[in-house]
Amino acid sequence: MSLSNLIDDWSRYRKGREEGGFHDYEHMWGMSIDLNKCIGCNACSVACYAENNLAVVGKEKFEKGQGMHWLRIERYWDEPDLGEERTSEFQQHGASFLPMMCQQCNAATCEPVCPVAATYHTPDGLNAQVYNRCIGSRYCSNNCPYRLRYFNFWSYYENSWPAPLQMQLNPDISVRDKGVMEKCTFCVQRIRTVKDSASMENRKVRDGEVQTACSQTCPTGAIEFGDMLGMYDPETGVAETKVTKMWRKYQVELGKTKQNKQTPELRGYRVFEFLNTDPCVMYLDRVREV
Amino acid sequence: MGWSGVGATLAGCDMPSTVTLEEGKEEVVSYLVPEEFVIPGVGVWYASTCRQCPSGCGIHGRVREGRVLKLEGNPESSINKGRLCQMGQAGLQAHYNPDRISKPQIRRGSSLVDATWEEAYALIAEKTANISGSKFAWMTGSVSGHQSVLLQAHLESIGSGNHFVHETINNAIWAKVSEDMLGDSNPRIRLDKAQSVLSFGADFLGTWGSPLHFSTEYAKFRTSPRGTLIQVEPNMTLTGANADLWVASKPGTEGALALGIANQLVSKHGLSMSGLSSSVQSLIRSHTIDETVTATGVDADRIADIAATLKRRSPSVVLAGASAQGHEHGYQCVAAAMVLNIILGNIGETIESNGEFAYESMAPVSGNTQSLVAFSQAAAEKRFDVVFFSGVNPVYTAPKSLGLKENMANIPFKVVFSHFNDETTAMADVVLPLASGEEDWGTHVAPYQAGVGEISIQQPLMEPLSKDTRGFGDILLTLLKKRNESAYEGFADYYAYLRNAFTTIPAEHKNGASDDQFWADVLSTGLIDVGVIEKALKIKAVDFDMPKDMGNSSDMVLAPSARLGFWDGRHANLPWLQEAPDQISKVVWDSWAELHPSTAKKIGVKEGDMVKIASASGEINVKVYIYKGVHPDVVAVPLGQGHDAGFSRYAKDRGVNSLSILDPKVDKMTGELALYSTNVKVTKAAKTDDVLVRFGGSETQIGRKLVSTVSADVFERTEGGDHVA
Numbered sequence A: 001m002s003l004s005n006l007i008d009d010w011s012r013y014r015k016g017r018e019e020g021g022f023h024d025y026e027h028m029w030g031m032s033i034d035l036n037k038c039i040g041c042n043a044c045s046v047a048c049y050a051e052n053n054l055a056v057v058g059k060e061k062f063e064k065g066q067g068m069h070w071l072r073i074e075r076y077w078d079e080p081d082l083g084e085e086r087t088s089e090f091q092q093h094g095a096s097f098l099p100m101m102c103q104q105c106n107a108a109t110c111e112p113v114c115p116v117a118a119t120y121h122t123p124d125g126l127n128a129q130v131y132n133r134c135i136g137s138r139y140c141s142n143n144c145p146y147r148l149r150y151f152n153f154w155s156y157y158e159n160s161w162p163a164p165l166q167m168q169l170n171p172d173i174s175v176r177d178k179g180v181m182e183k184c185t186f187c188v189q190r191i192r193t194v195k196d197s198a199s200m201e202n203r204k205v206r207d208g209e210v211q212t213a214c215s216q217t218c219p220t221g222a223i224e225f226g227d228m229l230g231m232y233d234p235e236t237g238v239a240e241t242k243v244t245k246m247w248r249k250y251q252v253e254l255g256k257t258k259q260n261k262q263t264p265e266l267r268g269y270r271v272f273e274f275l276n277t278d279p280c281v282m283y284l285d286r287v288r289e290v
Numbered sequence B: 001m002g003w004s005g006v007g008a009t010l011a012g013c014d015m016p017s018t019v020t021l022e023e024g025k026e027e028v029v030s031y032l033v034p035e036e037f038v039i040p041g042v043g044v045w046y047a048s049t050c051r052q053c054p055s056g057c058g059i060h061g062r063v064r065e066g067r068v069l070k071l072e073g074n075p076e077s078s079i080n081k082g083r084l085c086q087m088g089q090a091g092l093q094a095h096y097n098p099d100r101i102s103k104p105q106i107r108r109g110s111s112l113v114d115a116t117w118e119e120a121y122a123l124i125a126e127k128t129a130n131i132s133g134s135k136f137a138w139m140t141g142s143v144s145g146h147q148s149v150l151l152q153a154h155l156e157s158i159g160s161g162n163h164f165v166h167e168t169i170n171n172a173i174w175a176k177v178s179e180d181m182l183g184d185s186n187p188r189i190r191l192d193k194a195q196s197v198l199s200f201g202a203d204f205l206g207t208w209g210s211p212l213h214f215s216t217e218y219a220k221f222r223t224s225p226r227g228t229l230i231q232v233e234p235n236m237t238l239t240g241a242n243a244d245l246w247v248a249s250k251p252g253t254e255g256a257l258a259l260g261i262a263n264q265l266v267s268k269h270g271l272s273m274s275g276l277s278s279s280v281q282s283l284i285r286s287h288t289i290d291e292t293v294t295a296t297g298v299d300a301d302r303i304a305d306i307a308a309t310l311k312r313r314s315p316s317v318v319l320a321g322a323s324a325q326g327h328e329h330g331y332q333c334v335a336a337a338m339v340l341n342i343i344l345g346n347i348g349e350t351i352e353s354n355g356e357f358a359y360e361s362m363a364p365v366s367g368n369t370q371s372l373v374a375f376s377q378a379a380a381e382k383r384f385d386v387v388f389f390s391g392v393n394p395v396y397t398a399p400k401s402l403g404l405k406e407n408m409a410n411i412p413f414k415v416v417f418s419h420f421n422d423e424t425t426a427m428a429d430v431v432l433p434l435a436s437g438e439e440d441w442g443t444h445v446a447p448y449q450a451g452v453g454e455i456s457i458q459q460p461l462m463e464p465l466s467k468d469t470r471g472f473g474d475i476l477l478t479l480l481k482k483r484n485e486s487a488y489e490g491f492a493d494y495y496a497y498l499r500n501a502f503t504t505i506p507a508e509h510k511n512g513a514s515d516d517q518f519w520a521d522v523l524s525t526g527l528i529d530v531g532v533i534e535k536a537l538k539i540k541a542v543d544f545d546m547p548k549d550m551g552n553s554s555d556m557v558l559a560p561s562a563r564l565g566f567w568d569g570r571h572a573n574l575p576w577l578q579e580a581p582d583q584i585s586k587v588v589w590d591s592w593a594e595l596h597p598s599t600a601k602k603i604g605v606k607e608g609d610m611v612k613i614a615s616a617s618g619e620i621n622v623k624v625y626i627y628k629g630v631h632p633d634v635v636a637v638p639l640g641q642g643h644d645a646g647f648s649r650y651a652k653d654r655g656v657n658s659l660s661i662l663d664p665k666v667d668k669m670t671g672e673l674a675l676y677s678t679n680v681k682v683t684k685a686a687k688t689d690d691v692l693v694r695f696g697g698s699e700t701q702i703g704r705k706l707v708s709t710v711s712a713d714v715f716e717r718t719e720g721g722d723h724v725a
Helices: A003-014 A043-051 A059-063 A139-143 A188-200 A213-217 A242-249 B005-010 B091-095 B117-128 B145-158 B172-182 B211-221 B254-267 B278-286 B289-296 B300-312 B330-343 B370-380 B404-408 B472-483 B494-503 B515-525 B575-579 B597-603 B712-719
Strands: A029-034 A072-076 A096-100 A119-121 A127-129 A223-227 A281-284 A286-288 B044-049 B058-064 B067-073 B105-108 B111-114 B136-140 B163-165 B196-200 B228-233 B245-248 B316-320 B386-390 B413-418 B430-433 B442-445 B454-458 B527-529 B556-559 B593-595 B610-615 B618-626 B634-636 B678-685 B709-711
Touching: A029 A242, A043 A072, A043 A213, A043 B067, A043 B575, A213 A223, A213 B067, A223 A242, A242 A281, A286 B712, B044 B515, B067 B091, B091 B575, B105 B117, B117 B430, B117 B472, B136 B145, B136 B370, B145 B163, B145 B442, B145 B472, B145 B494, B163 B370, B172 B316, B172 B330, B196 B254, B196 B300, B196 B330, B228 B300, B245 B300, B254 B278, B254 B289, B254 B300, B254 B316, B254 B330, B289 B300, B316 B330, B370 B404, B442 B494, B472 B494, B494 B515, B515 B527, B593 B597, B593 B610, B597 B618, B597 B678, B709 B712
Parallel strands: A029 A281, A286 B709, B044 B454, B136 B163, B136 B386, B196 B228, B196 B316, B228 B245, B386 B413, B413 B430, B556 B634, B593 B618
Antiparallel strands: A029 A223, A072 A096, A119 A127, B044 B058, B058 B067, B105 B111, B105 B430, B442 B454, B454 B527, B556 B678, B593 B634, B610 B618, B610 B678
């Protein structure tokens, strides 16, 4: 393989969605998370533990940064955009909460570094992790700017679910063993179930039919989940989904490292999009009356 | 315990465990011969009711191969509209908890030993055979529905009227003030209509009223035109963390601040004081801006700002919660907040009547802390020979200064209905192991419902994990049969009782369905709306005073802040919640003391250091978390940890219980425990090897655009009005 071939392939890969050819996406699952509505309550995170067989690691391992929270609520005290908190005596605009899960990047930095192709892009636009293939090099985790890949440093199944807690485990997905990387899958088992039933009924998946555990439970409805490629609805004749509508409304586009909005003040951004990771999660700015 | 009808879909499985093909292990498919309608591998959702807190949210449980795997909110429920909080999600871990009690226990000397139900019932029958009503009492958490009906029947069968209903997290003073001033103890709060909310410590997103319901309403409040939230409290709650303006208050000064704002509204903005008593009118006049600044320490500009915002962003709503009501003059503080609602014209606008639940015997009975004080007192006076406990853990929630634990020794026979070997259960003479929320039948009427009268059904989502646990209703029914066989002999079990109860419901609720069809419908939707008796709010003039010298001690004040998570400590045994970082401090698996940076500097401590917090009633040593979301004169130690060893492997040797060192002060009007009025001295203590573990490496974004914030002006300009998509 010549260097020019390599660069060529790489370039085609990065531009796969805009120019086509490299990926034939069947779906491209994405999200819109409204930080004006998010209250930082943790419901999504615990729903994720329940849905995805996430191990409870205990205080000592949590201290070492080994917590397995695929979806975590980050909490910051400063507001760089408002700029005044540092000097004030109190935390007068409250906290800044950020639900952070795998951003399902279309140009994922974790994918090309995997020596065994355990992490790859699926035709559903998901950044998938093949547990059976993973050899635990942790290169992907090292390369993820969002720090949301979680490594099984231990065989958690040995004592994270003392009987009868193990009866709660979701049989639709596996429990991961030591030496394997894991991360948010956008509840791939729920996607799978819906796709299977749609195909058995000889129809296409409908918008809103797949709900991730976090989006389903969110008390304020801050998390919107759906297909970024749109879904044709024979009843309304519209190809837009709730998520594509949100992205269009907030003038955020995939495949860009900097958004060029018609209304520059409009909310809506992707975390670290300047890194050209092309994440499929859009955040709507937090709002405060100042 | 037989079920039939829809319930039977869950019957017939033995104890399945993880799927494996190993020799001697379980079958791959747990049903050897599955029911006809069960498709292995396909989950089916059944409706039930969440029992993790008293709010009564509707849930759906996903059942596959006889196991309940996941809980979600029931979209039909007007309370939570399909949503569920982290405590609700973790209900599964209460059900599958490895530390659940699975057998009845009877005290033999100093220890509890396993026994049979026959032995337990025989002992109870013996001890209650000739008891006089005044010598018997029930102590429970909030209760409603048919469990409440049977519980009252049991009390009547003994001739007793002693029912102590205890909840540490409650709205008791808000309810009393609302009753006195509006003629309705449970008014409806229209967050969706409000353009501004001023909340004195009412953590309506976390622990106040019906948190999940208010979270769904909050989402509407925050859409354009976006409402403004102002939170006044001694330390930041989840609601405070979402405020546009968060104001630190010294505990006890909330009432003075409310009156100061009222003064501004009247004197600067020309609002009327009509409807208020003359004494309250003169109280408002006396709370001039200077007086209020002196009393509260809040800036004059800030007070004027808050008043102007409430006036400008009309309609508004003013709420008061735990930190405002937790004082010897708690009633007055809450009343002053309600006065603001009257002045601002919110009654009938954003505060309406919820109506009254039509069936009195099933109506919710909400707990308080006055009952805890009264119970401890009664026990001290040796008034009871037999006490039954269920859904409460008073030995943990009572401050040591009440002497409740010692007074329990004066009760010769204590029967505790329990899931776990908690502090109260450990003192029992008979322990009756309860079925979990996912194994039991019940009907529940939520204490806060937005103008509807829903009865929510609790149905088993799977077979009981243990053969020797019993449903609460089943035990009550058995106890009643032993006292009055003829009245209850027709009911084989609590299921049969409920089934029958639903045939007797007035025909207007059945929509012409047959009894069987109606029952099946109710089970499948999970609830039925039986309507409410319409009521109208009527403003009543009430007299109250506002003590001047409150909150001015040189000592610090302890804030035993409650969180959506461990609640009053009952969920410390759930590993998901132990490992879920606290929403504010992000601490896991531990207790912590919140201090303001200036206070920490004065004491000479940094994050993770140990401090000794000493009140007149005791002391605790706890690690420090420092941030700007707490008043400098306050040390906040959130509730939940500090349990005795027996409660759970997950809660064992973890943190402290800040309730334990509270002084036995009460609100003088209602007798409610004054939770935010204990003065403490905070000093540096020796560090231990045990470290404070927190999630997240950085408290700031270090200049990265992680959480971007825009002003409400920009939001309205780009998304308000015509711009709404």
